[in-house]
Amino acid sequence: MANRLANETSPYLLQHAHNPVDWYPWGEEALAKARDEDKPILVSIGYSACHWCHVMEREAFEREQIAEVMNNRFVCIKVDREERPDVDAIYMDAVQAMGVRGGWPLNMFLMPDAKPFYGVTYLPPQQWVNLLVGVRKAFDTERDKLSESAEGFTNELNLSDTVRFGLTDNQPQFRAEVSTKLFEQLATRFDREKGGMNRAPKFPMPSIYTFLLNYHQLTNDTRALDQLTLTLDRMALGGLYDQLGGGFSRYSVDEDWFAPHFEKMLYDNGQLLTLYSDAHRLTGNPLYKRVVYQTIEFTKRELLSLEGGFFSALDADSEGEEGKFYTWTTPELRDLLGTDFDWFADLYSVEEDGNWEHETGHGKTGRNILHRTRTDEQFAEHADWTLDDMHEMLAGAHEKLMAVRDTRIRPGLDDKILCSWNGLMLKGLVSAYRAFDEPEFLTLAIRLAHFLLHHMRDKRNGRLWHSFKQGRAKQPGFLEDYAAVIDGLIALYQATFAENWLTEADQLAQYVLASFSDSSTEGAPDVSTSGESTRDPLFYFTDKNAEDLIARRKELFDNVIPASNSIMAGNLLALSTLLDRPAYGERVDQMLGRIQPLVEKHPGDLSNWAALYTRRVLPSVEIAIVGPQAAEFRRELESYLTTGVIFCGTESSNNPPVSKLPLLEGRGMVNGQTTIYVCHDRACQLPVTSVEEAVKLL
16 A cells, blocks of 8 residues: 555655555645644655665564554654755754764654654664654653753754854955965865875765865965875775766765765766866866766766756665675676786776675675776786777776676666756766867756756746656755756856856846845844944745745755855856846855854865855956857867856957947957957956967966
8 A cells, every 4th residue: 555655756755655654745734634633743854865764664664563653653754855955954953953963864753843852863673663652652741841842952943043153244354374274274184195084984075175176276285286186086996986887976985985885976976077077177187087978978878867857866775785786796707808807807906705795685795896096097007008908998898897787687766856966967067068178068068957947947936946857846946956056057158158048047046135035134223333234144045935844044064065055155256247246246255254254163064165265365367258269269268277267258240249248348359350358356458369368368
């Protein structure tokens, strides 16, 4: 018998649709039932690629006896954290306030009014049953104490960030020595031997390495470049990266980037496309180019929908075993590769008994995770081959193994399409196009942009939707959706000079300003010592028109995905220049001024803010290109540049061009030739008509 989740589109919820638990999706029906029947609520939150979520389902939620305990004592609600990040964020904050280490599955117990009083993550079945019985007994016999506790946690959740973190209005001071201070603090946590941060497990943290890119650009500090390249090299050569099929797993369980947790997430791969593309522009490292091309090929092959959007994730497990799809026994490899086995085993560190012992239901089976310690160039020299021979032999071996791998039972696919993650992918595709001038990358990016603006935007009011599946968009967009899509559209404009993308970005930005701003101090008597309003310039995560939850939060801290506020601040900075909107730039400085003291204390947790701060320390550079060769000149100029430059242009032969963009206003061709205008901090140099002359001005 199916439960109510059978009517949902989320793959995670559908995985639970045939549990004997009487699951409800999050919504008014379940909340009203709890109020009407005066029952406590159990909210269980997870996502489709979560290994321990699957384990808890098998051990607890699929068992009739355990389900009976849950159904009799609670109103049970299942939440996909990727579909409802607003609900997840509130209850994750709550469980951490209770002193419990957060993670998924997250199981929260709420009063009938949805206020939390207790929470846990994974528990084995008997402990889970004992907890269920104990919580319901406490609800029945100590209701007043639980209500008091729930009220306290709810009050904690509703504390403003101003109070919680002691934030105040400050005028930001954009100084190189502050960026150096941020770098030095981060550097104490570097793993200088293996890359990344000095910890295990190791996650790709793209915003940390974006900060290192910006900091190196500001200071030429070789330590930043060394740590950046060490990390990117080790990630690309390790088991974290799928050496056969391309694409990165979510994290490495060890400190060597060797053994991944095999789930593959769109948000990682979209951001890493941008990072590796930008790093290639700086270093020219052919390894980074291979990673970008293979990763895009992976996303096309396994995540691209017919409509042009990208699916969310691939599971870590297949046939009930983590990593089985991606790993190999040595006898398998020997049989498949024949005479190529010896060099292949040398290159990919294959061991006779397997290099990775993974516990299965049938004892230990020695399997190999393909990983490398040498680049193509290093191994070709080691084997006394030419690089062309190396690539030919690699391609042949990979083709044989991929043909076999494609016949295996595949990991589960989370085929919902998330607006925010696709915005990150849009930026990644555009970054790859700008780095490598590959037309297919631009085609994919434009197709994705059209998908987002036509399938994931409400035609009635211009608002974004958060999730899309089977032709159906649902859930009003969050700040993360707007921020990521705007970022991708701004990049797409600069790659194409098609002004419609910039217009769309600005319309979405204006909606954010109108619907996500904190207006709570409007008309309030509190003012700063300068007499200015103390209104918080940081944005809420949820739309003012969205469903009311027990708290309305702001996302400040950068994680594997940067905070939506930090992405949005970067968008406003770019739009302020491209559209000559001084108010946008003032808003960015207000946001940075408010957050800067926190960034200086915790740069590792606010690394995208640190990257944005460092961009503001760098002189702003605007390049306007006018004339038929504008696209060609842009491509040539980008080969000399890393990040942070604002491009504007038109291929129009009109002189001056017909454009409403301020950076093009009154700027025509000189002597009928395509002309480049270079400006630093809004001070313009004389126009030039060749890339060589423009490079000298840079």
